[in-house]
């Protein structure tokens with residue numbers, strides 16, 4: 001895909017963002033940095049992908065993580081002065097931030113490649129503060145938000161609901177940041193002790209943990225209710241950090257490049273990636289890396305029992321589930337009813353036909369399926385875009401965790417186990433397979449104990465996490481009381 005520039009149109013040399021639904025004005029990177037959906041309900045996409053030529057890839061091979069991050073992100077965030085962007089990247093991707101390696105890997109690699117056997121690798125994305133891959137993008141987001149707010153003189157109150165990984169990753173990214181406060185709802189007593197302790201032990205005055213007497217859906221309903229009150233939202237400058245945020249997706253593109261260069265010796269080679277998937281944010285970044293010219297053969301989407309994505313890649317039918325249909329599994333961060341970033345891929349698949357995307361998501365937004373099984377587009381999903389898929393379940397997870405331990409002496413977490421299970425089915429003889437490690441086993445110890453009969457190793461300094469003092473509010477699922485709490489504590 002060419003990166004056209006037209007000499008008579010100076011705007012064409014800048015990166016602009018358009019909506020997947022085609023009815024919102026173009027934006028620049030910093031315009032969409034703090035936002036979620038575009039005005040027409042669609043998702044932001046680059047008007048064209050930057051292209052990396054063979055010569056570019058040759059120049060990038062040998063770069064360290066920070067240099068790669070700048071090479072990639074300067075193409076997407078070209079309205080941030082280069083020196084500023086470089087400083088933000090250098091501050092984010094340090095071995096001090098991504099220090100929690102327990103495998104013996106070198107933290108200076110930021111995302112070390114761990115070789116199980118020749119041609120089969122794990123890309124360690126979970127050595128950040130909360131031991132899940134979401135830290136890779138969220139830590140940058142924290143620094144970008146602080147930078148943008150300082151430039152505009154604004155402040156921001158982040159309001160969200162979490163059942164685990166996203167909320168803690170957001171809190172560790174935003175803690176202590178000037179101009180930012182975080183109000184994070186979680187279902188009281190329903191998260192693991194480790195995840196609860198990780199969040200509630202934060203003592204930073206700009207972090208507010210709210211344990212809601214109810215289930216996760218009650219928390220999410222309250223976020224929706226506050227978001228729908230536009231007057232309140234504007235008055236208290238309420239924002240979110242959900243997985244459709246473009247800056248998060250673009251920051252995730254970087255480690256596909258890093259993984260590719262680590263697993264190969266020349267840019268003539270191809271690799272495949274297997275990605276434990278939920279909201280399709282992680283693997284969407286892989287798709288974007290491939291569109292930019294990275295030699296990726298297959299992108300293998302691995303799901304757990306919540307197999308809405310696997311079903312699409314097998315059958316061409318995308319059937320979002322109701323929340324009541326969503327199963328609670330032992331890889332909980334992949335328990336989704338629909339995949340919020342999937343619209344970005346379908347936009348590309350249709351040749352960026354926004355009328356078609358509007359028609360399809362007109363159905364999806366009403367909870368109805370769409371069916372591409374009879375469309376020539378469906379054949380292109382695999383042939384042109386390289387997608388494959390597979391699914392896993394609790395029994396697979398446990399047996400794959402045992403296999404990794406026995407054959408390679410490597411403990412893995414439940415989400416990574418879903419990925420490895422599918423990767424072993426999809427692996428080809430001559431193409432290196434890289435499985436993305438999306439969390440450390442210490443985060444999901446119950447299933448590790450079930451599989452391996454022992455507690456997983458914790459990173460240094462986290463041994464006594466559960467005994468640290470905790471700071472949180474317990475509240476009812478009451479929107480009026482919630483708004484009053486935010487009003488009293490907003491920045």
Ligand SMILES: *Cc1c(COP(=O)(O)O)cnc(C)c1O
Pocket residue numbers: 132133134165166243276277278279280281282283333334415438439
């Ligand atoms: C969020 C998460 C996933 C799913 O990633 P998506 O970008 O939503 O597809 C997988 N594994 C872990 C551990 C996660 O936290």
